[in-house]
Amino acid sequence: MSAPPVAAVVDEPVVLxxxxxxxxxxxxxxxxxxxxxxxDRRRRLPRSLERLGGVVAxxxxxxxxxxxxxxxxxxxxxxxxxxxxxxxxxxxxVLLESLWASVQRVGWGLGLGVPIxxxxxxxxxxxxxxxxxxxxxxxxxxxxxxxxxxxxxVVWLGVGETVKIxxxxxxxxxxxxxNTSSAIRALDVRYVELATxxxxxxxxxxxxxxxxGALPGFLxxxxxxxxxxWLLLVFAEQINATSGIGFLMARAQVFFQTDVIVVGLxxxxxxxLLSDGAVRLLERRLLRWx
Amino acid sequence: xxxxxxxxxxxxxxxxxxxxxxxxxxxxxxxxxxFVALLGRSGSGKSTFLxxxxxxxxxxxxTLTVPRRRSVVFQDARLLPxxxxxxxxxxxxxxxxERERAREVLNEVGLAAHEDAWPRTLSGGEAQxxxxxxxxxxxxxxxxLDEPFGALDALTRIRMHVLVQQLWARHxxxxxxxxxxxxxxxxxxxxxxxxxDGRFSLDVPVEIHQPRHRGDQRFIDLRARLLAELGVDESAxxxxxxxxx
Numbered sequence: 001m002s003a004p005p006v007a008a009v010v011d012e013p014v015v016l017x018x019x020x021x022x023x024x025x026x027x028x029x030x031x032x033x034x035x036x037x038x039x040d041r042r043r044r045l046p047r048s049l050e051r052l053g054g055v056v057a058x059x060x061x062x063x064x065x066x067x068x069x070x071x072x073x074x075x076x077x078x079x080x081x082x083x084x085x086x087x088x089x090x091x092x093x094v095l096l097e098s099l100w101a102s103v104q105r106v107g108w109g110l111g112l113g114v115p116i117x118x119x120x121x122x123x124x125x126x127x128x129x130x131x132x133x134x135x136x137x138x139x140x141x142x143x144x145x146x147x148x149x150x151x152x153x154v155v156w157l158g159v160g161e162t163v164k165i166x167x168x169x170x171x172x173x174x175x176x177x178x179n180t181s182s183a184i185r186a187l188d189v190r191y192v193e194l195a196t197x198x199x200x201x202x203x204x205x206x207x208x209x210x211x212x213g214a215l216p217g218f219l220x221x222x223x224x225x226x227x228x229x230w231l232l233l234v235f236a237e238q239i240n241a242t243s244g245i246g247f248l249m250a251r252a253q254v255f256f257q258t259d260v261i262v263v264g265l266x267x268x269x270x271x272x273l274l275s276d277g278a279v280r281l282l283e284r285r286l287l288r289w290x
Numbered sequence: 291x292x293x294x295x296x297x298x299x300x301x302x303x304x305x306x307x308x309x310x311x312x313x314x315x316x317x318x319x320x321x322x323x324x325f326v327a328l329l330g331r332s333g334s335g336k337s338t339f340l341x342x343x344x345x346x347x348x349x350x351x352x353t354l355t356v357p358r359r360r361s362v363v364f365q366d367a368r369l370l371p372x373x374x375x376x377x378x379x380x381x382x383x384x385x386x387x388e389r390e391r392a393r394e395v396l397n398e399v400g401l402a403a404h405e406d407a408w409p410r411t412l413s414g415g416e417a418q419x420x421x422x423x424x425x426x427x428x429x430x431x432x433x434x435l436d437e438p439f440g441a442l443d444a445l446t447r448i449r450m451h452v453l454v455q456q457l458w459a460r461h462x463x464x465x466x467x468x469x470x471x472x473x474x475x476x477x478x479x480x481x482x483x484x485x486x487d488g489r490f491s492l493d494v495p496v497e498i499h500q501p502r503h504r505g506d507q508r509f510i511d512l513r514a515r516l517l518a519e520l521g522v523d524e525s526a527x528x529x530x531x532x533x534x535x
Contacts, residue, residue, distance in 0.1 A: 190364070190366070191368070191370060193346055194364070194368045194370075194381075195381075195382075196345070196346055197345070198382035198428075199382050200381070200382045208370070208373070212370070212372040212373075213372070215372070288408070289372045289373075289408045289409075290371075
């Protein structure tokens with residue numbers, strides 16, 4: 001049996017049988033592949049830096065267009081002009097003052113809206129009566145756009161701070177309510193059974209089982225609520241404000257100060273980003289057990 | 291009271307679900323410190339009976355006298371994922387006065403090093419040992435075990451059998467083990483009950499000295515008897531198929 005040697009794919013031929021009568025017969029046709037991790041040599045920069053390139057290009061084009069005069073200053077100020085306006089506003093204290101007014105409104109809105117939404121969620125999901133009284137009504141009102149309530153709110157509350165905060169409170173309470181109550185309803189009944197078997201009181205059941213179990217849902221609601229709070233703040237500050245970022249922008253609008261308007265936009269964005277980051281941090285802290 | 295020398299007394303316990311009778315008038319006495327295994331096929335009503343004893347189901351008819359201090363170990367460890375192992379063991383107890391005792395019991399089940407761990411980081415066997423610790427820290431007069439080893443792999447199960455044996459010998463609660471594993475019942479219990487269609491169809495003492503071995507002739511005989519009662523004939527299915535082939 002001296003069949004012609006079969007070509008091997010591996011470097012070292014595998015000798016399966018070698019006698020003096022028949023020379024080495026290699027039967028190895030399986031292709032061997034390296035399983036070492038592939039190294040992508042093209043990627044030298046971290047991906048996040050590469051992505052930043054696109055943003056830099058956009059800003060460069062914007063700056064160029066503003067300098068050359070393709071975009072008039074009263075249409076849109078260039079980045080460098082915006083930066084100057086921003087530092088000026090910061091130095092004069094106007095920006096911080098406006099920022100503080102806006103942050104306070106959102107703070108009040110969240111500070112009142114979150115407990116209200118949570119309390120309603122507890123009432124609705126822990127008793128039949130509460131469910132009947134609260135849930136159906138909240139689910140119905142949820143579909144009324146909050147912005148559309150503004151005329152009614154102004155009639156009731158005037159045009160001062162109260163109306164602005166009230167709108168934020170309402171806007172915050174809904175997502176907190178919806179997410180928390182559905183999280184409580186979705187709680188594993190086996191945990192409730194366990195609580196019964198170890199004789200937990202109703203209060204202990206709420207404190208040790210219901211609330212921590214609903215926490216992930218609550219935090220989803222909180223993230224939604226913070227973004228809604230900023231959104232409603234922008235809207236509330238466009239009407240009849242005498243302070244705040246929105247007021248700053250509205251006043252700039254009158255004088256076609258597009259640089260100040262852009263400063264306001266950037267401030268809103270930074271505030272939104274910061275508060276979202278804070279909620280994420282809170283999430284990581286509170287949900288360590290995951 | 292006349293019942294002080296009994297851990298459990300059940301008289302004519304019946305349970306119906308939507309007109310379907312699951313328990314047909316069960317009578318049972320359990321002495322303090324007695325370990326009883328309750329065998330039955332799925333749907334025989336054994337878990338329903340355990341839930342009634344645990345106080346998790348109050349929809350039954352009849353009279354049931356149980357100790358105030360009783361604990362349940364479920365098939366799933368059922369640890370609250372947002373609490374440390376130690377806090378899970380302490381669930382429902384005074385965390386300050388019982389903490390040391392909870393640590394002792396965790397040590398007994400071999401989890402002393404895991405008291406601060408999150409339940410999600412435990413293996414199946416470890417989680418079930420934590421559940422055992424949670425049951426035992428309450429010094430129960432009645433320990434209810436609802437197929438507690440059903441979800442564990444075979445090797446872990448053997449280790450858990452030994453552990454439960456040791457813990458029961460030390461704490462001596464009356465114990466009711468619901469299982470469908472005949473060997474497990476014979477290994478652990480003083481007495482084995484078989485529940486068939488909501489009635490006790492067999493009640494036999496296990497008169498084999500501990501430690502018991504599966505190869506013991508009395509073990510083999512009892513296993514055959516219990517399997518027959520459960521409607522399983524170990525030799526039958528293959529023989530029958532073989533005859534047709």
